[in-house]
Amino acid sequence: DAKTTQPPSMDCAEGRAANLPCNHSTISGNEYVYWYRQIHSQGPQYIIHGLKNNETNEMASLIITEDRKSSTLILPHATLRDTAVYYCIVRNSGNTPLVFGKGTRLSVIA
Amino acid sequence: EAGVAQSPRYKIIEKRQSVAFWCNPISGHATLYWYQQILGQGPKLLIQFQNNGVVDDSQLPKDRFSAERLKGVDSTLKIQPAKLEDSAVYLCASSRSAGHSGNTIYFGEGSWLTVV
Numbered sequence: 001d002a003k004t005t006q007p008p009s010m011d012c013a014e015g016r017a018a019n020l021p022c023n024h025s026t027i028s029g030n031e032y033v034y035w036y037r038q039i040h041s042q043g044p045q046y047i048i049h050g051l052k053n054n055e056t057n058e059m060a061s062l063i064i065t066e067d068r069k070s071s072t073l074i075l076p077h078a079t080l081r082d083t084a085v086y087y088c089i090v091r092n093s094g095n096t097p098l099v100f101g102k103g104t105r106l107s108v109i110a
Numbered sequence: 111e112a113g114v115a116q117s118p119r120y121k122i123i124e125k126r127q128s129v130a131f132w133c134n135p136i137s138g139h140a141t142l143y144w145y146q147q148i149l150g151q152g153p154k155l156l157i158q159f160q161n162n163g164v165v166d167d168s169q170l171p172k173d174r175f176s177a178e179r180l181k182g183v184d185s186t187l188k189i190q191p192a193k194l195e196d197s198a199v200y201l202c203a204s205s206r207s208a209g210h211s212g213n214t215i216y217f218g219e220g221s222w223l224t225v226v
Contacts, residue, residue, distance in 0.1 A: 002152075034214075043114075043201050043217035044153065087152060095141050095160065095207070098215055100152030 002101030135204030
């Protein structure tokens with residue numbers, strides 16, 4: 001079973017920041033927080049991951065709370081092409097597979 | 111760097127027929143995964159390989175599904191005989207070996223199967 005809780009859906013205006021929350025209150029010390037997204041008819045796309053520090057790359061920023069029980073994925077300037085299902089997943093650093101929940105369906109509106 | 115390659119992209123078969131899906135992982139990735147994604151749900155792991163050995167196939171319906179990775183590179187997933195409920199997207203993914211901190215899993219575009 002997925003160890004994360006996400007809202008089923010969210011809307012965001014084009015050009016605004018999209019902030020996607022995720023709760024992972026049972027996360028273990030060696031587990032990372034991963035974010036993937038899935039655009040319709042495509043395979044899941046890796047976005048970003050982190051352990052305890054905030055992370056930023058060309059796609060997004062990941063903010064992890066100090067107690068690591070929740071995190072927020074931030075898309076700084078959402079575009080229509082960011083409309084997708086976003087999955088938050090906790091996973092250790094070994095070879096364990098990703099366990100997907102239901103994710104958050106983000107709709108970016110013009 | 112080339113991504114995970116899968117074929118065919120789309121397949122329609124009648125129930126009780128057989129089908130095979132092929133996957134070529136990212137070069138150098140020792141771990142390969144097959145996932146099944148039914149419409150409206152998140153992907154579910156079917157089988158995981160480390161090189162040419164099976165790490166986890168506990169979710170693979172072995173009465174009709176089989177998978178192999180004979181030379182530790184390409185992999186084939188077969189369904190025989192297919193049932194209507196096998197209609198889904200079959201996703202292949204790969205990652206580097208364990209020991210790489212936060213080793214990331216990358217997915218292919220998927221093979222869409224419709225059983226009629």
